[in-house]
Amino acid sequence: MVELPKSLQGWFDARGWALHPHQRAMLERRDEAALLLIAPTGGGKTLAGFLPTLVELAEAPRGGLHTLYVSPLKALAADIRRNLTVPIEEAGLPIRVEDRTGDTPSSRKLRQRADPPHILLTTPESLALLTSYEDAPRMFAGLQRVVVDEIHALAESKRGDQLMLALARLQGMCPGLRRVGLSATVEDPPALARFLARHPDPCAVLEADPGPDPDISMLVTDEPPPWSGGGAKYAIPAVLEQVKRHKTTLIFHNTRAQAELFFHNLWLANEDGLPIGIHHGSLDRGQREKVEAAMVAGQLRAIVCTGSLDLGIDWGDVDLVIQVGAPKNVKRLVQRIGRANHRYNAPSKALLVPANRFEVVECLAALEAVRAHDLDGDPRGRGPRDVLCQHILIAACSGPFEAGALYDEMRSAGPYADITRAEFDSCLDFCATGGYALRAYDRWQRLMQRPDGLWQLRDPRSAVRIRQNVGTIQDTDTLKVRWRGRGGAPLGEIEEGFAASLGKGDTFLIGGQIVRYEGMRELVVEVSRDAAKKPKIATFMGTKFATSTQLSDRILRLFQSGDWSALPDHTADWLRLQAEVSRLPEPGRLLIETFPRDGRQQMVVYGFAGRNAQQTLGLLLTKRMEEMGLAPMGFVSTDYATLIWGLDAVVDPRPLFDLGALEAGLDGWLAGNAVMKRTFRASATIAGLIERNLGGQRKTGRQATMSSDILYDTLLKYDPDHLLMTITREEALRGLVDFARIREMCARVGDRIDHLALSRVTPLAAPLFLEPGRVPINGAADERLLQEEVTRLLDESGLAQVAVQPRPWRVPY
Incomplete structure (x- = not known):
């Protein structure tokens, strides 16, 4: 059995803590080339991922970068840095931990390249950018481990494909690099393991005790849900009552616009003045950070939020999660449920609030899936080639490369294991010339092949422009929103299309406040406060989820089961009537x-x-x-x-x-x-x-x-x-x-x-x-309706008969 160094063991003993079995197993299996840990939310999986690093650095102190931590969220990286600092400082370990994201000052980024910390916390975009520099091999020299947190979330998007290509680059610089993936919600562990591993090497899967099932049910309301719509305004009295009974409640929504509307209506009904906040990705970063700090300090009773609070950040003493609107995806629901009672072997508590009558059925199907531990998810497709093209340009920024070697490197990334040489060559040709129709234009002539066969940037100065555009996140076109007047405080962002629809005096919601559109100055929307009670709703960007295939199948099976005793009477009666007529x-x-x-x-x-x-x-x-x-x-x-x-x-x-x-x-x-x-x-x-x-x-x-x-x-x-x-x-x-x-x-x-x-x-x-x-x-219906309308008007006016009478012949004098 692996023993902790005395300094770390003393820190655990001082808190009366002992290692969980999966944390000890991670220590014992720390030499494996790739390892995927699946552990429940609150089970200490992040600490499990870092324990081998802390032990190795405690036993053999050294300089340089030892471990790279990658997360989907900048806020998660910052949260992990704060949490890691506690055991490191209190155990007296000689370990420096820093984060590097888009919010990190340029001066610190330059210093990190010259003098990297022992543990660097970053995001896929920042890692891809780091691999584009000529000095990347020196910075990453000696790198031992990569820890990818919430890997299931990354695997579902192009950010994950970009990350796996970046890890393939790092593996070339550091052949002994070990990979660790951490996740709480995985529907297909072998598939996720293949995604993480260096192809064709295997990746072991370690599954922790899942702990007790969550305490999850549908919220009972006095008023039935409406036939359509997504606001769930009918449920606000019942939601407020739940907020009063709990310490801190997270109220999740599927879109930012729905979150804004619900928060506004919740605040109007909040006669007791309970401290309630709102959090989503379109709000100003400063406002989001204030809400996060208030959550950690236990100053808020409820937070209306979106996917911005989905992932594994420990936001204080949350003891209830409410999901407003059908969850659409069981895996996402399980992730959100895990925000409540964020402790190992403590059941999470959650309530579902259907926004309309049909969503009652979908919520019941989701409840049954959660209880059956039946997670959903579509099989991963091949890695997209637009990300591959970007990676070729990133590789060129770091120096000349040989096409065959880069092709082999890319094929070692799981999502691109089956890419053909012809497909790779077409991407390389595109990066070099822009393709057949664009090769005559200098601006797309970015790569050239040297006499020795190596490829390089045609103009070294283009590296700056390529680095400025690294990333796969595609923002909807947004404009900043500020209070009117120079130096006005920022509120967040709204979509350009919505801003273009506003006229002076129009009102809309942002950050839970009703604001009045005053005009635009230098591509910034200026607003003032407004006391209106019925604002326009900002069309915030945000994923509009589709119900998963697995959840749809459950709904169809529920229809045919004939047992609707778990449904409210109004919904069961609705389905019975459908079956009759x-x-x-x-x-x-x-x-x-x-x-x-x-x-x-x-x-x-x-x-x-x-x-x-x-x-x-x-x-x-x-x-x-x-x-x-x-x-x-x-x-x-x-x-x-x-x-x-x-x-x-x-x-x-x-x-x-x-x-x-x-x-x-x-x-x-x-x-x-x-x-x-x-x-x-x-x-x-x-x-x-x-x-x-x-x-x-x-x-x-x-x-x-x-x-x-x-x-x-x-x-x-x-x-x-x-x-x-x-x-x-x-x-x-x-x-x-x-x-x-x-x-x-x-x-x-x-x-x-x-x-x-x-x-x-x-x-x-x-x-x-x-x-x-x-x-x-x-289409044709318009023409038919127009003709029918002409005929009707002629009939009404008596002109129909005249219209068909032959006209008398006259001599044209």
């Missing part, structure tokens, strides 16, 4: 209802494919209907269904779902669509074709959009097979459009389509008529 959707089948309403023919497709896929399905089905002469007029989508209305009834919907025809329609629709242009802009920015930061100045969203739109139109016309166009289509299908889920739905259903032609709207369809975001279709 129509039927409930089933797994492996596709339910389609058609019925007339308000003089239009309605069709509802219950695909349960998630909002993005259902939205895409609406676009493709209306396109098919237009081709078949069915005159669609518009559609609206939710996570579970798409409602289409038009002039003609759909007698047989089966031909509409021909997968080949849908895919062909998708290709035609995508080519000139705003979705493709938005996706192109993101991929082109990551790949280095478009620069958002230039000479220390950041382009406005409008400038960047104009640049990317011109490039997209040019490539579409002259080079449609350009690498960036191929990447854009792949990314659009995988992300915004989510066509893979439509393809999966069609394959799962086959010809098992249940079409019910009904006489009136059904209970399950009714909420769709209240759903916002209706998309009009401008």
